[in-house]
Amino acid sequence: MSNIGVLIEMDGQEIKASNYGVLTAACSGGNAVALVFTENGEAIKNDLERFGAGKIVTMSATNPVQKAKLMAAVVKEFNLRALLGLSSARGRDLLARCACILDAPLALDAIQIDLADGMVVKSHFSGKTTAIIQLSGDTLHVGLRPNVIEAVEKPVSAELIPFTAETGDSDGLKILEVKKGGTGTIDLTEAEIIITGGRPMDSAENFKILHACAKVLPGAVGASRAAVDAGFAPHSMQVGQTGKTVSPKLYIGCGLSGSVQHFAGMKTSRVIVGINTDKDAPIFGKCDYGIVGDLFEVVPALTEVLNKNR
Ligand SMILES: Cc1cc2nc3c(=O)[nH]c(=O)nc-3n(C[C@H](O)[C@H](O)[C@H](O)COP(=O)(O)OP(=O)(O)OC[C@H]3O[C@@H](n4cnc5c(N)ncnc54)[C@H](O)[C@@H]3O)c2cc1C
Structure with a gap:
């Protein structure tokens, strides 16, 4: 079975609940490998195991350029057939950067995915039409619209793998400040x-x-x-x-x-x-x-x- 990577998004110290549907999509096509930027893999291990992540690769970086370089290195190290993530602001940014480094196919805002055939369905023209897209290439990069796939538990025992790689400089990108928006209530894209x-x-x-x-x-x-x-x-x-x-x-x-x-x-x-x-x-x-x-x-x-x- 192929390895399918899932870029896990954190909200502070917690995993965003919408990641679990993405893990379910990954499990439908192979062995799920979770990629997480965190200093504390142990704290999230149980949650990821519950939804089928057999390997949890933890990395450390704050800059999106360096994050994408680490993700690309994980794709190669673990021979990932696909890398899935949320089509959120962060997910769209990192998946696109990683696809660019690897010269891999990318589809964002997907609402269905068939990993066996490399097909995704995505919304087009403001939702007036949907397109069925056949992706070809070494590692399919797909951002799924949050909550479109129902999370299904698939308990496994996971291996925690701290990962580092040479990322070089950050290509002139420096984050000066992060301003949090939001309404003070539940995150809109996460809400049920x-x-x-x-x-x-x-x-x-x-x-x-x-x-x-x-x-x-x-x-x-x-x-x-x-x-x-x-x-x-x-x-x-x-x-x-x-x-x-x-x-x-x-x-x-x-x-x-x-x-x-x-x-x-x-x-x-x-x-x-x-x-x-x-x-x-x-x-x-x-x-x-x-x-x-x-x-x-x-x-x-x-x-x-x-x-x-x-
Ligand atoms: C390029 C482009 C991008 C756009 N992007 C977005 C977008 O991202 N999001 C978005 O929302 N719009 C977007 N719009 C605007 C969109 O076209 C509409 O103008 C907008 O969605 C209308 O908002 P509305 O339904 O709140 O207001 P209205 O169209 O004015 O409708 C108000 C409704 O409320 C009803 N109503 C009045 N009083 C009451 C009451 N007391 N109780 C119950 N019902 C009442 C009325 O009968 C009416 O049907 C975009 C437009 C363009 C051109």
Whole structure:
């Protein structure tokens, strides 16, 4: 069986939960080898073993140029047939750098993968079409949209392998500062439930009703571009073509018309609920469940019911 690498993303000292679906994808095509930038492999060993990582390669680097060089060295050392990761901001950056070093094929924002045939399905043209792409080359580099593959436990006993390699200089790249965005709640791209507000939110203050609901769900709060452009929410909360791409189990759109550009970022959500005062709003033609009503009445009522049934 081939070795399939998985670039594991950390959130502080913890593994991002969306990595486990990527490990499941790797296990479907061979022996999963986890690549992790961490000083403390022991702390994450159990979690990675639970989802089938038979080898855990730990590395240390802070600079993306040096990280990519280490990843490329791991690909060669462990003869990886493919290197998978999350199609997150970090994943897209590192997978692309590594593919470039190895002159290997790269597909990002994949929503399905078949490692046996080297085929991926990816969303194209703002989600209006999907493309089936046949990759050929020595090591397929694929970034998967977070949460598109359900994580399945496959317990194994893992070998922890600290790895170093000569990375040379960092090609003139120096990180001066890292600024953390975010809303202070659950990371949007990681969340299993998202509640999003559109233009009719009308103020940043009104987003409080979505945060209150998100707290009981529990979930993360998103915003449409109209709400972001109006200054009601920061860009880090924007979902869509020019915002974040998300794939939660449940997406609740409050006061969203259902634009193509918004759907480009969330149409792979498993269940979509639309709340809109206009029964003819386009969102009702695209969601699984629709509630015709005023979000300022429906959302607090939902929060109350959820609180009662907690
Ligand atoms: C190149 C490009 C990229 C873009 N990228 C993005 C993107 O990443 N993300 C994104 O979201 N948009 C994006 N857009 C903008 C997109 O085209 C839409 O303009 C935007 O999504 C509309 O936001 P909205 O649904 O919040 O507002 P609207 O289209 O104004 O819809 C508001 C809806 O709320 C309903 N409503 C009104 N009051 C209430 C109430 N009290 N309760 C319930 N419902 C109510 C109305 O009936 C209406 O259907 C992009 C556009 C372009 C051209």
